Amino acid sequence: MSTPTKLKIPAERADTFCKEIEPTGKTERYPDSKAAGLRLRVTPQGAKSWVLDYKVKTAPVPIKRKGDNYTSRTMSLGPFNHGRTAPAGALTAKQARDLAADIKAKVKRGEDPAADKRRTELERIAKEAARKRVRDVFEEWHADDISKRKDGGAEVRRMMTKDVLPIIGDLSIDEVRKLHISTINSAVKKRGSRIANVVFSLMRQLFSYAIERDYIEQNPTSGIKKSKVGSSGEIRERVLSHKEIRELFARLPESGLIGIN
Numbered sequence: 001m002s003t004p005t006k007l008k009i010p011a012e013r014a015d016t017f018c019k020e021i022e023p024t025g026k027t028e029r030y031p032d033s034k035a036a037g038l039r040l041r042v043t044p045q046g047a048k049s050w051v052l053d054y055k056v057k058t059a060p061v062p063i064k065r066k067g068d069n070y071t072s073r074t075m076s077l078g079p080f081n082h083g084r085t086a087p088a089g090a091l092t093a094k095q096a097r098d099l100a101a102d103i104k105a106k107v108k109r110g111e112d113p114a115a116d117k118r119r120t121e122l123e124r125i126a127k128e129a130a131r132k133r134v135r136d137v138f139e140e141w142h143a144d145d146i147s148k149r150k151d152g153g154a155e156v157r158r159m160m161t162k163d164v165l166p167i168i169g170d171l172s173i174d175e176v177r178k179l180h181i182s183t184i185n186s187a188v189k190k191r192g193s194r195i196a197n198v199v200f201s202l203m204r205q206l207f208s209y210a211i212e213r214d215y216i217e218q219n220p221t222s223g224i225k226k227s228k229v230g231s232s233g234e235i236r237e238r239v240l241s242h243k244e245i246r247e248l249f250a251r252l253p254e255s256g257l258i259g260i261n
Contacts, residue, residue: 008033009040014093018048018080035097037104040080048080050096052103056112075103075114125214132215134176134206135169141209156202163188163199173210176220185229193229200229 009017009032021030023046032038037053055070062069077099081090091099103113138160146153167187168180181203189196204221211219 038100050077073114
């Protein structure tokens, strides 16, 4: 086995070959000698799985040259069934060959199994995301990012638990609207504009995290200007009156704040 990339899975005793093949330190793909396009992928760690390469027509006729109206696809079929503690969905060589034949038949009918599989997976993810509650996403965000802060994220959890989660925590993450954010902001603002700004900023970060995870496509806080939430955060000047200045200088000697010569 000095030149592993040139080896092919034999027509007979294919499972034995697949069991005995060893990792080489890089990902190898061993073509099947019986089913064209079928390959056994072996990772450097020794994980083995089946993949199928095929071409699907994307245009009725070649655009510039023969064959450029086809697109190559690589479809994962499942792990190799080594017969011991094989994972769910593991396939023997015969099962992989049968599945490859079914997929090729679909391609011949004009279908694109890899694209269909991807679309189904995206739909599943979308449905799963729609069922995710705001408090679930908060826990993920807290574990991934906030818990790494000096206080372990305790202050963020306190504020979110007090002001945000009681109102929208049980809503699906994609159900939250600008009205919900405004309602929370109005309630918090009664305790102070600065805390309203902090809570709003936390909500914006939470929904930005949800966008990164593909749970939602739009941040419900994006239509709200932070300047409208609470204070702008600008430091205002405080000018002392003449009376206050006289009182200040009168009390300075006994305050211990300055030295007396």
